[in-house]
Amino acid sequence: MSKNKFPPKKRPVTRPEDEPVYLYGLHTVRAALDNPRRKYRVLLTTPNGLNRLRESGPLPELRIEEKSPRDLDKLLGADAVHQGVALEVDPVNRFGLGDVANLDLVVVLDQVTDPHNVGAILRTACAFGADAVVTTARYAPRETGVLAKSASGALDMIPLIEVRNLGEALENLKARGLICLGFDSEAPGLLKPRPAGQKLAIVLGAEGKGLRQKTRSLCDEMVRLDMPGPIKSLNVSNAAAIALYAATAG
Template sequence: MWLHGLHAVAAALLNPRRRLRRLLLTADAEAALKERLPEGTFAARKLQPERVEDRARFHTFLPEDSVHQGAALLAEPLPQVALDDALKASDGPVLLLDQVTDPRNVGAILRAAAAFGAAAVVVQDRHAPPETGALARAASGALEIVPMVREVNLSRAIRHLQDGGAWVLGLAGEAGRTLAEAKPTDRRVGLVLGAEGGGLRRLQRETCDELVRLPITEAMESLNVASAAAVALYELRRA
């Protein structure tokens, strides 16, 4: 897969779990990467950047509308991470996405998850976007930081968190209590977010410990799922 954009490429270069194949850079992009990466990064990853003089060359392997900033990295997909391994590595909250399929939204959610210290973003394997350059670009490097855990059955993943002592809250606009009122302070929180339009499906609603809402005004019916995730993660982090 081709990763593109300075943030996504830099983060992949710094991720020892990411296997790298080729690195294509314009002169400006190479200078920008050298400023933000530790000295000797290219050599340590055994990569010799290939200079690109004509930026149109990027569009032979990237979508025409991609914002690549003169940087593209051919890499292997990340190894899959098990939920239990992600939970052992961090005591942060866990986001569970119920059929959120837009790669830009998933990427933005990963970015918020990295910013607010989430342990993992859990997606349903058959109803989530694959790992692509567009998703990595939207995540702005966070794909290399926060594990994106793929589960066959989301309700089973919720119950697994609950069995481990987590309190799982589902975001729903009609809920009685706000997230601030319901969030526990003595245990891990799982936060379930539904797809735009449909929201949480019935089984996920019934499996959550409680449904909660964000206190938005009546001027707007709802928030974009990525915006809701960022606001909710901030609230969970706030003392």
């Protein structure tokens, strides 16, 4: 299992939510249980789900309620792939830029609102060893089971930084020595392998709208993915994976 990157001492900036969140799926629930910063309330599980969780590691002290698969379907929705486990939690703490000391590789999302995409980007960023994912306080998804399931545990392994002013955040990252690399399907330059050791912020916009003009103007470079086929753009989570590969392959 990937070691999480949460700062050991810094207290994160929190974003309160009115209602608890249900996380579901074995990988997602295990990562939440292993995150010392996560506040959980009750584990809802089938007997088989509980056995599989125990096989993956010891369980902390918490309240456990036995449920049937039908009970979980009713609670989470018929489309939720829960694998027999669900964990009721408080929303994860969101960090500020000042809470994470080492930022060498980050992904910055400019008003990406789809929880499936944000979750998938968290998972990919964690897999490629990124230090954090940055989102805006507005026009970003709240924590839900869908987002957490798409992240496959990464929500509890990599800091999710929330900023109120993305322009100021990009200036902050540049002051810390990161190159802000913006992506746009119509940018003049192509994405190329980056020099080894270069500190990089990969800046991605929402599908359809792309990066806002202010965000584009603050990027050090604007690039596009080389698409020889008839389709010239990708889902934002796929673009993030290609960009992270190019950033780390050198």
